[in-house]
Amino acid sequence: MCLRKSGEEKQDSIDSQRQSAVGRAMRSEKIRTYNYPQNRITDHRINQSFHQLDKTLEGDLQPILTALKSTPPSL
Secondary structure, three states: OHHHHHHHHHHHHHHHHHHHHHOOOOHHHOOEEEEOOOOEEEEOOOOEEEOOHHHHHOOOOHHHHHHHHHOOOOO
């Protein structure tokens, strides 16, 4: 009985940690939007859009990385 309760408490703790790490998958938590018809990527963390989705998918990440590095971290 005691082992079962201990196991349940441990599992509840693990579930809680996992849920807080993953988030709730809400629209407000999204990081980027890929808009293929408009050839655009929007990074919602820095509130900036990039109009070179095709080049980004081919590996040219420099414009996005530069923008991310130049933005101060949020609290």
